[in-house]
Amino acid sequence: MKKMKPFDFMEEFDHEQIVYFYDKTTGLKGITAIHNTDLGPALGGTRLWNYETEEEALLDVIRLSRGMTYKAAVSGLNLGGGKTVLIGDPSKVKSEGYFRGLGRFVESLNGRYITAEDVNTSTGDMGYVAMETNHVVGLNGKSGNPSPITALGALYAIRASLKEKFGTSSLEGKTFSVQGAGQTGYYLIKYLLGENEEKDKAKKIYFTEINETYIERMKKEHPDVVFVKPEEIYSLDVDVFCPCALGGIINNDTIPQLKCSIVAGTANNTLKEEKHGDALKKKNILYAPDFVANSGGLINVYHELKGYNKEAAIADVKKIYDRLLEIFKISKEKDISVNIAAINFAEERIKQMKNIKPSYLNTKKN
Incomplete structure (x- = not known):
């Protein structure tokens, strides 16, 4: 693949915004991509992966965020598509401070982006994020772990x-x-x-x-x-x-x-x-x-934004x-x-x- 820069990716995949963030104290390092907000705020999980290169991480978050736009639109949800990828070894970087740092960054986007758990992040991790921002879903005590509902959607x-x-x-x-x-x-x-x-x-x-x-x-x-x-x-x-x-x-x-x-x-x-x-x-x-x-997982956490009712979420x-x-x-x-x-x-x-x-x-x- 030819060498591409962030604006090249944004033009090719039609993105609104890409934001890089870093916290020296905790080692938090990541990228948030907001693809499209025509239908509503961008929602997409935070993936933690030990990417070999920054370009690999950028391409992943670009593709994933665009997929979230399509997922929300095809599901009839009033949401746009976004995603965050964190660059690091999941066995080494996780801590309360690490995810609270992520929460402060999400808060700085002023509601344009809502996050949730994804690969190598959990509902517990999102609990730390929620200490710093309200723009997070998939929390314990609410819709919780989306995996069973995502799998249920795949079954259908x-x-x-x-x-x-x-x-x-x-x-x-x-x-x-x-x-x-x-x-x-x-x-x-x-x-x-x-x-x-x-x-x-x-x-x-x-x-x-x-x-x-x-x-x-x-x-x-x-x-x-x-x-x-x-x-x-x-x-x-x-x-x-x-x-x-x-x-x-x-x-x-x-x-x-x-x-x-x-x-x-x-x-x-x-x-x-x-x-x-x-x-x-x-x-x-x-x-x-x-x-x-x-799309079942996204549909499930969307209901959390409205006041979670599991029966209504599963019906959707x-x-x-x-x-x-x-x-x-x-x-x-x-x-x-x-x-x-x-x-x-x-x-x-x-x-x-x-x-x-x-x-x-x-x-x-x-």
Whole structure:
């Protein structure tokens, strides 16, 4: 990839704002990207990762924040897209001061950006952030850990994909491979095993994971779920491949290996490039766009902003099923890849809401 500077990325991905921040005392070092705020304040989690280069971190936060814009728009939420990445070793940098420093930075953005937990950050970490700012969601005592709800949304995306591909949304008789079993993948496997509202369950599940603790947990709790080496997960002959780890795993190297009928999971930016959606289409593999399939977590924390009610949040998460069927329909009617159909769906909502000229509303309080 050619060497690019922040403004190059902002122009290519159409971003509003990129902010670098640093605190010498705690070692806090990160980047916040605000992609689009046409629908409302940007919301997106804080990811802590030991990036090899600053450019790698910048590209990640750029792609992730744009995905959040699409995720919010396609979900019918009054939110924009943003994201924060922190650069550091998760085993070394975490502390109360570290995350309170993050909270002070978030507060300085004056509500343009709302954060939450993400990879290598937790609800406990966000509790420290909340000591310094109100612009944080996914807190203990409110909506809490979003992973089970994100996985639930992915389950409904899988059901919609099964309905589209096989004519039935049932898990019965179907085989699955799950990449990543730490958080969302762990809960998704539980749902696939029958811990869901319908009580239906998969015929066979394979999983891969690089964290030994998570591997041993799965083997202990669910010995029938078969572990495979990370490099073997792509070539398994299954009905559904569920990416639930990091992004960019659908690419020139992995697509030729795929033997599945459906790709649907919780990972962000599953496609390394947009062209890989076309490659899946040519291979007759149905793709559930990541920002639709994994939108359950965002929908859940959005309800926290309104006054959290779990039943209402889950009811909205279940709408992923019908939303995805509508996107599949657009893809077929226009003969375009599903990921492009989903982007068009999201951008059309942003355009419509941006162009609305509302009647006068008296906002003065009595």
